[in-house]
Amino acid sequence: MISRRTLLKQFSVLPLVGALFNKGSLITNDLRAQVLRRDYFKELGMRTFINAAGTYTALTGSLMEPEVIEAIKYASNEYVNLDELQDKVGEQIAAMLHCEAATVTAGAASAITLGTAGILTGLDEDKVIQLPDLTGMKSEVIIQKQHRITYDHAIRNCGVRLVEVETRKDLEAAINEKTAMMWFLNANNYVGHIRDEEFVEIGKKYGIPTFNDCAADVPPVENLWKYTDMGFDLVTFSGGKGLLGPQSAGLLLGKKEYIQAARLHAPPRGNTIGRGMKVNKEEILGMLVALEIYLEKDHESEWKNWESQIKLISDAASSVKGVKTEIHVPDVANHVPSLRISWDQDKVKITTEEVREKLRKGHPSIETVGGEESVDITTWMMLPGQERIVASRVREILENARDS
Numbered sequence: 001m002i003s004r005r006t007l008l009k010q011f012s013v014l015p016l017v018g019a020l021f022n023k024g025s026l027i028t029n030d031l032r033a034q035v036l037r038r039d040y041f042k043e044l045g046m047r048t049f050i051n052a053a054g055t056y057t058a059l060t061g062s063l064m065e066p067e068v069i070e071a072i073k074y075a076s077n078e079y080v081n082l083d084e085l086q087d088k089v090g091e092q093i094a095a096m097l098h099c100e101a102a103t104v105t106a107g108a109a110s111a112i113t114l115g116t117a118g119i120l121t122g123l124d125e126d127k128v129i130q131l132p133d134l135t136g137m138k139s140e141v142i143i144q145k146q147h148r149i150t151y152d153h154a155i156r157n158c159g160v161r162l163v164e165v166e167t168r169k170d171l172e173a174a175i176n177e178k179t180a181m182m183w184f185l186n187a188n189n190y191v192g193h194i195r196d197e198e199f200v201e202i203g204k205k206y207g208i209p210t211f212n213d214c215a216a217d218v219p220p221v222e223n224l225w226k227y228t229d230m231g232f233d234l235v236t237f238s239g240g241k242g243l244l245g246p247q248s249a250g251l252l253l254g255k256k257e258y259i260q261a262a263r264l265h266a267p268p269r270g271n272t273i274g275r276g277m278k279v280n281k282e283e284i285l286g287m288l289v290a291l292e293i294y295l296e297k298d299h300e301s302e303w304k305n306w307e308s309q310i311k312l313i314s315d316a317a318s319s320v321k322g323v324k325t326e327i328h329v330p331d332v333a334n335h336v337p338s339l340r341i342s343w344d345q346d347k348v349k350i351t352t353e354e355v356r357e358k359l360r361k362g363h364p365s366i367e368t369v370g371g372e373e374s375v376d377i378t379t380w381m382m383l384p385g386q387e388r389i390v391a392s393r394v395r396e397i398l399e400n401a402r403d404s
């Protein structure tokens, strides 16, 4: 790794740059900053890449808009009271999304733990300290079998037992005096037997709070209020997926009593299950500004832009004989124009994994997703213009495999 000092030393041997830093030079701070701009990832020996995959934590999520970065920089120069900032920002977000209350969390997974904890303890501060020991508290969370995914660990963090059900009949039979909450995974709305509205209706019928995980469910923008309007008591969204906010931020929205209770589990309070889920002023303000920008944006023209980018890559890939492309939009979760590229491996002699590896190893490097059947691409996490690079690399790799 090259240290900053070595870098400066290297700069100073260049006569021009050396002259720039001499006393009395007319160089502006701006230019000086540009000359000094460090390529940190390069210093660390890291590869950066075009993100043709989508919003993945492993690929560091999304990129924030300049206004969000400005808000983060602004916040980093001042001290404020953390609780007061959460209060004020929460009020603003709730007003923007017309829900009762809101708070910024350290991502959707954090919102799931904090929200569940809030539902379990209410405003009882002894119970807050007691978690994850549930003595004297409700201890079961009902979940549809088809809604189970890795992220439900965030519910189990609170010490509860997940009770799996499939049908409405199962669900109603599973409800008892230990039932604390009913859990819903929005992405699997159409996979489970019980759909969103019916789920809420059952929750209300038995007086059990319902929580909907919508982490990856903008766009469409209306989802930001659709599910609180529908009657879910708590709803969460990731801050760093479609909202393009800080990657370590998320939203917890819903009923005031549960948001207040969830806040009792969050920093600055220390004797809590959520102490490790800190969001500081930079992410809180960044999240607010990201949401403002997201709500103001021209969603229709953004959508058209994604469509034309996807079409460009699709046309490039399918110009190679034997290659098939399919453009689709997932119903829920990552609801954006998406491309599936597949080919007859007798004609184009390369596997999907090999294509993805070639894209990854090229310059610039390109990350995609997919399985044995296809290479899958979205453009919503790319910077403008990168779709052309992706289109030509994909065509080149497939064309070369055809020739050989």
Ligand SMILES: *Cc1c(COP(=O)(O)O)cnc(C)c1O
Binding pocket: 057, 106, 107, 108, 109, 110, 151, 187, 213, 214, 215, 216, 237, 238, 239, 240, 249, 250
């Ligand atoms: C991404 C995701 C999460 C986790 O969100 P973070 O903001 O990264 O904590 C939880 N649930 C679902 C369904 C997700 O897609």
